[in-house]
Amino acid sequence: xxxxxxxxxVKLPDSAHGPASKRIIVGYGFWIFLLSDVILFSSLxxxxxxxxxxxxxxxxxxxxxxxRNVAIExxxxxxxxxxxxxxxxxxxxxxPKWTQIALLVTGLLGCAFLALEFREFAGLIARxxxxxRSAFLSSFFTLVGCHGLHVTAGLLWLGTMMAQFLAKGFRRxxxxxxxxxxxxxxxxxIIWVAIFSLVYLVGVTQ
Amino acid sequence: MISQADHASSAGGSTDTAPGxxxxxxxxxRGVAGYLLGLVLAILLTAASFWVVSSHVIYGPGIPVAxxxxxxxxxxxxxVFFLHITTAADNTNNVLALAFGTLIVCLVVFGxxxxxxxxxxxxxxxxxxxxxxx
Numbered sequence: 001x002x003x004x005x006x007x008x009x010v011k012l013p014d015s016a017h018g019p020a021s022k023r024i025i026v027g028y029g030f031w032i033f034l035l036s037d038v039i040l041f042s043s044l045x046x047x048x049x050x051x052x053x054x055x056x057x058x059x060x061x062x063x064x065x066x067x068r069n070v071a072i073e074x075x076x077x078x079x080x081x082x083x084x085x086x087x088x089x090x091x092x093x094x095x096p097k098w099t100q101i102a103l104l105v106t107g108l109l110g111c112a113f114l115a116l117e118f119r120e121f122a123g124l125i126a127r128x129x130x131x132x133r134s135a136f137l138s139s140f141f142t143l144v145g146c147h148g149l150h151v152t153a154g155l156l157w158l159g160t161m162m163a164q165f166l167a168k169g170f171r172r173x174x175x176x177x178x179x180x181x182x183x184x185x186x187x188x189x190i191i192w193v194a195i196f197s198l199v200y201l202v203g204v205t206q
Numbered sequence: 207m208i209s210q211a212d213h214a215s216s217a218g219g220s221t222d223t224a225p226g227x228x229x230x231x232x233x234x235x236r237g238v239a240g241y242l243l244g245l246v247l248a249i250l251l252t253a254a255s256f257w258v259v260s261s262h263v264i265y266g267p268g269i270p271v272a273x274x275x276x277x278x279x280x281x282x283x284x285x286v287f288f289l290h291i292t293t294a295a296d297n298t299n300n301v302l303a304l305a306f307g308t309l310i311v312c313l314v315v316f317g318x319x320x321x322x323x324x325x326x327x328x329x330x331x332x333x334x335x336x337x338x339x340x
Contacts, residue, residue, distance in 0.1 A: 020222050031300055035307030041266025042311040046318035070255055084239040085228075092228040092237070106311055183226040186280055186288040190281050196252075197277035201259045202270045 003165065005042060030180040034187045037150075041191050048139040048199065052206070057133035061203030064124060071201045073116045076194065077151075080109035081189040088182045094170045100162060107158045110151055117148050140199065147195055150188050156176055157181050221298040226289045244287025251280040 006012065019025070052061065087102035121141070124130060131141035161181050164174050228237055255276040258264055264272050284292045291300050 010208075023227070024222045024224045028222075028299060028303075029229060031225045032303055035303055038307055039310050039314065042314045043318075046315045049315065050322040051321055061210060067256065068261070071252075074252055079254065080244065081284070082241055082245045086238070087236040088226070088228045089232075089234055089241070092230050092232055094231075158297055171286045176337060179224060182259070183289065186284060187227060189288070193252075193277055193280045193284065197255055197273045197280075201255055201273050205259060205269050 009080060016028060023179065026176045027179055027183070030183055036188070038191065041143075041146070044139070044143040045194065046145045047136050051135040051139040052203070053206065054135035056134035056136075057147055058137055060136070061140075061199075061206060065200050065204050066120070067200065067204060069116060069120055070196050071082075073113050074196050075112040076109045076116070077189050077192050080106050080113065081186055083109060084182050084185045088178070089205060091165075091175060091178055096169075099165055103158060103162050103165075107155060109160075110158070110185075113141065114151055114155070117144070121145070134192065143199065147188065147191055150191075154181070154188060155183055157184070173197060221296070222299055223290070225297075225300045226290055228290075240287055247278055247287070251276050252285065254282075254287055306333045 011084060020028075083105040087099055090098035090102050098201050099114060121144075131138045145169075158181065161174075161178055164177070168174050209296060230287060256274050258272050258276070285304070291304060295300065
């Protein structure tokens with residue numbers, strides 16, 4: 001029995017309740033991983049901040065950034081994060097139909113984001129402004145590309161989650177995996193907020 | 207003697223919450239309302255930062271500061287409404303981990319900028335360096 005008070009009425013501290021449930025341990029562990037991932041991004045942000053003025057003879061940010069494209073990318077990722085929240089609610093209700101629909105919308109919006117980013121990168125490289133052009137462009141491609149790689153990995157994970165919900169139903173371990181996925185997806189959106197603000201928006205004003 | 211109510215509150219009252227957790231079988235309308243509010247606030251803040259850049263409302267050199275403030279506000283919105291990181295007692299572990307992560311991020315970013323600015327300042331200008339190597 002998980003009693004929180006002794007028979008004589010003395011309350012036990014939280015630490016005496018015994019280990020937390022598995023769901024909390026899984027979520028907390030993944031939260032720690034995500035924070036370490038954010039620290040990885042912070043080093044890329046630091047490199048970008050240091051090198052953002054080192055344009056050599058290449059173009060500065062304000063010449064190559066297309067804010068309309070960035071706004072659409074931002075909208076896609078934000079809506080995708082919202083759809084992921086809807087999937088999370090559907091999973092809590094054990095509703096297979098809405099889980100699949102919400103995850104599909106999440107994935108399609110994620111794909112749209114990736115396609116826009118890929119088009120931007122391909123355009124830059126085609127004009128000769130690839131990562132080898134200047135230190136600024138190297139750090140830009142590394143930072144934004146690393147986020148793009150994370151989104152790609154997230155999309156693979158999302159496809160796996162859809163298949164597992166379909167094949168195995170709302171089993172407890174699958175729901176733990178989904179909890180981690182939704183944390184990952186929301187965290188990617190937070191990193192994108194930093195990228196579109198500090199790289200693109202600040203970049204066009206410099 | 208443990209009363210029934212006392213026992214119920216101690217079992218459900220002061221346990222921990224996993225980040226990003228949506229209550230199993232919870233109220234859907236309330237859940238959707240929470241995510242919708244987060245979405246609306248995030249859209250408003252995003253629109254504000256794009257507007258700050260494209261209009262001339264804010265004094266030029268102040269624009270990066272305004273964007274930084276809006277970005278931090280939006281990250282806070284995402285944390286609260288999408289990742290469900292709150293200041294409630296059941297969330298203390300998550301908040302402490304976040305605080306530590308934020309500390310490391312600040313150390314890495316501002317430390318790098320500080321050190322590199324000093325190195326740049328102390329470095330010989332590039333044309334002198336090239337002349338010396340001749």
